[in-house]
Amino acid sequence: xxxxxxxxxxxxxxxxxxxxxxxxxxxxxxxxxxxxxxxxxxxxxxxxxxxxxxxxxxxxxxxxxxxxxxxxxxxxxxxxxxxxxxxxxxxxxxxxxxxxxxxxxxxxxxxxxxxxxxxxxxxxxxxxxxxxxxxxxxxxxxxxxxxxxxxxxxxxxxxxxxxxxxxxxxxxxxxxxxxxxxxxxxxxxxxxxxxxxxxxxxxxxxxxxxxxxxxxxxxxxxxxxxxxxxxxxxxxxxxxxxxxxxxxxxxxxxxxxxxxxxxxxxxxxxxxxxxxxxxxxxxxxxxxxxxxxxxxxxxxxxxxxxxxxxxxxxxxxxxxxxxxxxxxxxxxxxxxxxxxxxxxxxxxxxxxxxxxxxxxxxxxxxxxxxxxxxxxxxxxxxxxxxxxxxxxxxxxxxx
Numbered sequence: 001x002x003x004x005x006x007x008x009x010x011x012x013x014x015x016x017x018x019x020x021x022x023x024x025x026x027x028x029x030x031x032x033x034x035x036x037x038x039x040x041x042x043x044x045x046x047x048x049x050x051x052x053x054x055x056x057x058x059x060x061x062x063x064x065x066x067x068x069x070x071x072x073x074x075x076x077x078x079x080x081x082x083x084x085x086x087x088x089x090x091x092x093x094x095x096x097x098x099x100x101x102x103x104x105x106x107x108x109x110x111x112x113x114x115x116x117x118x119x120x121x122x123x124x125x126x127x128x129x130x131x132x133x134x135x136x137x138x139x140x141x142x143x144x145x146x147x148x149x150x151x152x153x154x155x156x157x158x159x160x161x162x163x164x165x166x167x168x169x170x171x172x173x174x175x176x177x178x179x180x181x182x183x184x185x186x187x188x189x190x191x192x193x194x195x196x197x198x199x200x201x202x203x204x205x206x207x208x209x210x211x212x213x214x215x216x217x218x219x220x221x222x223x224x225x226x227x228x229x230x231x232x233x234x235x236x237x238x239x240x241x242x243x244x245x246x247x248x249x250x251x252x253x254x255x256x257x258x259x260x261x262x263x264x265x266x267x268x269x270x271x272x273x274x275x276x277x278x279x280x281x282x283x284x285x286x287x288x289x290x291x292x293x294x295x296x297x298x299x300x301x302x303x304x305x306x307x308x309x310x311x312x313x314x315x316x317x318x319x320x321x322x323x324x325x326x327x328x329x330x331x332x333x334x335x336x337x338x339x340x341x342x343x344x345x346x347x348x349x350x351x352x353x354x355x356x357x358x359x360x361x362x363x364x365x366x367x368x369x370x371x372x373x374x375x376x377x378x379x380x381x382x383x384x385x386x387x388x389x390x391x392x393x394x395x396x397x398x399x
Contacts, residue, residue: 013144
């Protein structure tokens with residue numbers, strides 16, 4: 001049966017969605033650059049909001065501030081700053097957000113404004129500097145490019161998408177997002193910020209469930225370095241301006257967008273040169289498959305072998321054997337794409353298969369499949385290689 005809708009990529013990012021505005025300014029947090037460091041998203045209509053956050057117990061001040069609003073609140077404004085995480089700053093960090101929003105009211109009316117931050121942990125926000133940048137902001141801008149770039153930290157490219165969904169009856173709605181992330185990426189509400197906006201008439205009670213399901217299929221499956229930040233945020237804002245909605249179409253567009261953004265983050269992993277899908281099947285159950293797949297995506301030895309393009313399947317097998325799932329070396333088989341690199345009949349790589357495996361590993365993306373031969377469980381996690389540049393970027397993060 002053919003779908004009764006189409007989903008097409010469009011230009012304009014968040015600014016292409018009905019009723020939303022966005023822009024950015026530089027207040028001096030990103031010194032020596034004209035690139036923005038404070039961005040905003042504004043809706044002319046109050047939005048229902050759904051959000052999921054980091055599982056890090058030291059959640060940053062913006063997350064604490066958000067949670068004070070309680071369930072079911074609406075908002076029409078999000079302010080995002082780079083270079084300073086406002087994390088581990090105690091009650092003063094939350095008070096600083098209140099001070100910024102009190103000043104913001106001098107320039108534009110807001111309803112329950114939300115703040116989000118990314119950057120270095122352990123420093124309070126420079127409130128006066130941020131406030132000084134609010135007055136010249138154009139709150140009717142539709143500059144998604146500037147907004148996306150302003151949220152970047154170690155990102156090497158901006159991450160934004162926009163879709164128009166057309167229904168067979170001629171109605172349509174739009175959905176768009178910006179995201180940032182490149183390092184401290186771990187599949188437990190992965191380390192990143194993502195802001196999704198839509199003018200679809202989405203039922204408020206369905207928003208969080210669809211957002212959570214999308215995160216489980218995307219952001220929660222990627223790993224760059226196995227570290228989890230204090231600021232992870234994925235947020236969905238719905239202003240319903242179009243008046244149109246189709247559950248299956250919206251859900252597909254949302255989840256497609258989240259997956260594509262997650263893959264952008266993975267490709268932009270600090271110093272990464274390739275991405276790999278770790279597909280584990282034949283596990284005792286899905287949970288054991290997930291444990292094994294995530295262990296592979298987080299393993300430093302596996303990541304460095306990927307960078308060196310070394311088809312050392314022993315690192316794959318060792319990681320599986322160490323992660324605590326049911327497995328048996330006589331039942332295990334390992335594939336690089338469609339090439340068998342290990343099974344009971346091929347316990348050693350001959351020269352021909354090693355050469356083939358090496359060629360596969362030169363690709364910018366490939367799949368490592370591990371069949372445990374223990375049951376019907378399956379799961380796919382996504383990772384990248386670990387290069388010299390990763391160490392350099394993170395050794396010099398504050399300099």
